[in-house]
Amino acid sequence: MTLEEIIQNLKDTQNKSDAPTEYEIVLTDAFRFLGFQAKTIGGKGDTDVLLTANIGKESYKVDVDGKTSKNEKISDAQINWLSLKDHKEKNNSNFVVVAGPGFAGGNLEKRAKEYNVSLLTTDELIKILEAHSKYPFTLLELKDLFAEAGYLTEQVDDLLSQNLVRRSFLEKFKTIIEEIEKLQNTRLGYFTFESLAGREKIQELEIELEDIENIIQLLRIPFINAISEIDKNKFVFTLEKRDLSNTFFQISQLISSRPLVTTTKIISEEPADTKKDVEQIDENEERTVGTKYYKWTIRGTSLFATAREENPYEHSCPVDHFKTIMSKIIEAFENQNVINNDIIYQALVDQELSPNRVFKGKAEEYKIRMILGVLELEGLTKWTGSLRPIEYTLDKPLTDLIKWSNETSDKK
Structure with missing residues (x-):
C-alpha cells in the first residue's frame, strides 16, 4: 500500500464509529510503513494493534488502541484505562498508545498520564508518515516519542524538527x-x-x-x-x-535485495571544457546578522522559528527545552562577554532538557542555534562578526535578557 493510500484511508476511517476495525487495519499499515512489525489483533481482552521494534537490546513493543468518533473527539469515557493496563501486561509491552481523530479536554490527559498512555491524533500520525517518507525516522526516535504520556503534540513537533x-x-x-x-x-x-x-x-x-x-x-x-x-x-x-x-x-x-541495474552513461555531444576555469574564491557578501532565522512565534507549548526567506523552513523547540537552554545561555553570559553555540552545547551534554529527557547532542544542536538567533532578532544580543564560530555579545543588560526569558517561558 502506498503512502498516499494509507493517509487517505486514515482520514476516511477515523470517524467510522460503526466500523472501528477498518481504522485498526489502517493503523497497522501506517505503523508498518514506519518500520514496525505490526499485527492487527482486536477483539475483547487484547490490544487492537501490536507493534514490535526489533533493534537488539533496544527492542520494544507498543500496544495501539484505535478509537473512532463521528464527533472528531475521543472522550475520557470512551477509553477503558484498566483494560489498556491489562493488555500491556498480557503482551509484555513497553508502551501504550491511543490513536484517534482528536481528544477531548477535561480529565483526559490527567488520566492518560496516570496510566502512562500516549495520545496520538490521526493528523499527527499523518505528519510523521509524511516526514518519514522524506527521511526515515529511526525506531529509537519513535521509542522516545512513545515514552511520553498524555498529548503528544509538543513531542511530535519536536520530532519533526529533528527530522x-x-x-x-x-x-x-x-x-x-x-x-x-x-x-x-x-x-x-x-x-x-x-x-x-x-x-x-x-x-x-x-x-x-x-x-x-x-x-x-x-x-x-x-x-x-x-x-x-x-x-x-x-x-x-x-x-x-x-x-x-x-x-x-x-x-x-x-x-533492498534487488538486482543491480546496468546504467548507460549519456555522453554529451559537446564535451564539457576540461580547461580549468579561472574562478577566484568569491568574497562573502556583506553580512549584518549572525542568524539565519528571520521571525519567530510561540504556538501551543513550543517556540517556532523560520529561516531563509527565499526558501523558508521552520524549526520548533518545546518551551521546557527553551527554559533549560536559556538558563545555560544566562550562565554563560554571567561568566564571559562572548558566547557561541559550542559553549552552550558543552554545557548541555548529559543534561536533561526536561524531566527524564536528556539532551540528544548533535540531533538537537539546532535548538541552541535557533534560540541564539531569536535573542539576536529580539535585539538582546549582537553578532560579533565572527563566522567560525558565530559569536554573540549582549546588546542589552543581562537583567533584560533574564526578564525576557521569564516572560517568554510564561507565554505557553
Whole structure:
C-alpha cells in the first residue's frame, strides 16, 4: 500500500464509529510503513494493534488502541484505562498508545498520564508518515516519542524538527559536492578542508568542519572512492556527479535485495571544457546578522522559528527545552562577554532538557542555534562578526535578557 493510500484511508476511517476495525487495519499499515512489525489483533481482552521494534537490546513493543468518533473527539469515557493496563501486561509491552481523530479536554490527559498512555491524533500520525517518507525516522526516535504520556503534540513537533535537521544534511551533502567542483576548477586544481569551509555557500548553510570531514571520509571509503588525497590535506574529486549518484543507487539496490541495474552513461555531444576555469574564491557578501532565522512565534507549548526567506523552513523547540537552554545561555553570559553555540552545547551534554529527557547532542544542536538567533532578532544580543564560530555579545543588560526569558517561558 502506498503512502498516499494509507493517509487517505486514515482520514476516511477515523470517524467510522460503526466500523472501528477498518481504522485498526489502517493503523497497522501506517505503523508498518514506519518500520514496525505490526499485527492487527482486536477483539475483547487484547490490544487492537501490536507493534514490535526489533533493534537488539533496544527492542520494544507498543500496544495501539484505535478509537473512532463521528464527533472528531475521543472522550475520557470512551477509553477503558484498566483494560489498556491489562493488555500491556498480557503482551509484555513497553508502551501504550491511543490513536484517534482528536481528544477531548477535561480529565483526559490527567488520566492518560496516570496510566502512562500516549495520545496520538490521526493528523499527527499523518505528519510523521509524511516526514518519514522524506527521511526515515529511526525506531529509537519513535521509542522516545512513545515514552511520553498524555498529548503528544509538543513531542511530535519536536520530532519533526529533528527530522528536518537530518534532511538538511542531504542539502549540505549536495552543496559540498558542488563547492568541491568549483574549487577544483580554479587554478589550484584541488581543494582542502579549510578552502571548502571558507566558501560562501558553505558558511550560509552553517556547514561545520565536522560535517565536511564526515562527508569527505564517506566519499573516500574504498567502494565509493570518489575522493583521492593527492598530498597532505589536498584532495581531488574523481567521479562525475552522475557516476557518484549511480554508486549510491547500486548500494540501495543491494541493501533492498534487488538486482543491480546496468546504467548507460549519456555522453554529451559537446564535451564539457576540461580547461580549468579561472574562478577566484568569491568574497562573502556583506553580512549584518549572525542568524539565519528571520521571525519567530510561540504556538501551543513550543517556540517556532523560520529561516531563509527565499526558501523558508521552520524549526520548533518545546518551551521546557527553551527554559533549560536559556538558563545555560544566562550562565554563560554571567561568566564571559562572548558566547557561541559550542559553549552552550558543552554545557548541555548529559543534561536533561526536561524531566527524564536528556539532551540528544548533535540531533538537537539546532535548538541552541535557533534560540541564539531569536535573542539576536529580539535585539538582546549582537553578532560579533565572527563566522567560525558565530559569536554573540549582549546588546542589552543581562537583567533584560533574564526578564525576557521569564516572560517568554510564561507565554505557553
